[in-house]
Amino acid sequence: xxxxxxxxxxxxxxxxxxxxxxxxxxxxxxxxxxxxxxxxxxxxxxxxxxxxxxxxxxxxxxxxxxxxxxxxxxxxxxxxxxxxxxxxxxxxxxxxxxxxxxxxxxxxxxxxxxxxxxxxxxxxxxxxxxxxxxxxxxxxxxxxxxxxxxxxxxxxxxxxxxxxxxxxxxxxxxxxxxxxxxxxxxxxxxxxxxxxxxxxxxxxxxxxxxxxxxxxxxxxxxxxxxxxxxxxxxxxxxxxxxxxxxxxxxxxxxxxxxxxxxx
Numbered sequence: 208x209x210x211x212x213x214x215x216x217x218x219x220x221x222x223x224x225x226x227x228x229x230x231x232x233x234x235x236x237x238x239x240x241x242x243x244x245x246x247x248x249x250x251x252x253x254x255x256x257x258x259x260x261x262x263x264x265x266x267x268x269x270x271x272x273x274x275x276x277x278x279x280x281x282x283x284x285x286x287x288x289x290x291x292x293x294x295x296x297x298x299x300x301x302x303x304x305x306x307x308x309x310x311x312x313x314x315x316x317x318x319x320x321x322x323x324x325x326x327x328x329x330x331x332x333x334x335x336x337x338x339x340x341x342x343x344x345x346x347x348x349x350x351x352x353x354x355x356x357x358x359x360x361x362x363x364x365x366x367x368x369x370x371x372x373x374x375x376x377x378x379x380x381x382x383x384x385x386x387x388x389x390x391x392x393x394x395x396x397x398x399x400x401x402x403x404x405x406x407x408x409x410x411x412x413x414x415x416x417x418x419x420x421x422x423x424x425x426x427x428x429x430x431x432x433x434x435x436x437x438x439x440x441x442x443x444x445x446x447x448x449x450x451x452x453x454x455x456x457x458x459x460x461x462x463x464x465x466x467x468x469x470x
Contacts, residue, residue: 238411241362241396244282244308245275251438255279256398257411259391261383263399265439266416268368272400274307275416275436276364279398281308288361291315291354295347296369315360319346344374348382355389355397367401375405383409404439413439 240254249255256262256279264272280290290313292299297318305311320343344367351365367375383406390397399406404413415437 239394241279242282243275244278248275248436251436252412256396258396259394260411261387261390261397261399261406261409262412262414263401263404263406263410264414264416265401265404267402270416270418271436272368272416273366275414276398276400277304277307277309280304280314280362280364281310283361283396284310284313286361287313289313289315289359290362290364291317291360292364292366293317293319293347293350293354294366295319295343296366298369299366315354317347317350317354319343319350344370344378348378351386351397352389355386355393355395358393358395360393360395362396362398364398364400367399367405370401372401372403375401375403378405380407380409383407415439 238260239258240252240256241258242249242255243252264275266272280292283290285308292304292314294317297320299316299318301311301316304314347365347367351363354360354363386397386406387409389395399410404410417435417437
C-alpha cells in the first residue's frame with residue numbers, strides 16, 4: 208500500500224498541468240497598516256492595524272480594549288481622518304474620548320437601541336411589547352453596512368462590548384464576509400470590540416486584551432492602569448514591517464484626572 212507521501216506526489220503530478228497552484232499554500236497578503244499610537248502595540252502588530260480589513264479587539268470589561276481603540280482613533284483623527292463609532296450598547300463616553308485625544312469633530316457617533324421619546328399610551332390601550340433583544344444589534348449592523356457602503360471613513364468601530372457573546376455568535380458569517388469586502392473596497396479599518404471573537408475567518412487581526420494591576424496613588428486615588436495585549440491571529444503581512452513581532456505586549460494608560468493633577 209503506497210504511503211501518504213507517495214500518494215501526495217501522485218496527486219500533485221496529476222493536477223500540475225490543470226491546477227498549478229493545487230495543494231500549494233497561498234502566500235500572506237501584503238496590506239497597508241495604520242499606527243495605533245501605542246509603540247509597544249505597533250511593534251507587536253508590525254506597524255499597526257491593517258487598513259481595508261477587520262480587526263477584532265476582545266476581552267472582558269476593564270481589559271483595556273476601549274482605551275486601545277480610543278488611542279487608535281486619536282491617531283487617525285489627529286491626521287485629519289474621519290472616523291465613526293457605532294455604539295450598540297450605548298456605552299460610549301465622548302468626554303473620555305476627548306480626554307484620550309480623539310478629535311470629536313472628526314468622529315461620527317451612532318447610538319443604537321435608544322428610540323425617541325413617545326407620548327404616553329391611552330388609558331385602555333394595549334401595553335406595548337418590550338423591545339426585542341436583537342433590535343439594537345440589528346441597528347448596529349445596518350449602520351455599519353451603510354457607513355461602509357458610503358465610504359469616506361478611515362476607521363469604523365463596532366462596539367459590541369456590552370452585548371451577550373451568545374448573540375454575537377449568532378451574527379451570520381455572510382454579514383462578516385460582506386463587511387470584509389466593503390472595508391477592502393473603501394480602504395476602511397473596521398474595528399470590532401467584544402467579549403469574544405465574532406468575525407472568525409473574516410478578521411485579519413484578533414487581539415486579546417486583559418488587565419494588569421492598576422496604578423494607585425496615596426492608597427485611594429486611581430492614577431491609571433496597565434494592560435497586556437496578545438495577538439490571537441494575524442492573516443496579513445504589513446507592507447512596511449520593520450519590527451519583529453512578540454507573542455504579547457504590555458502598555459499603560461493614565462486617567463484624565465491624573466493628567467490634570469500632574470499638569
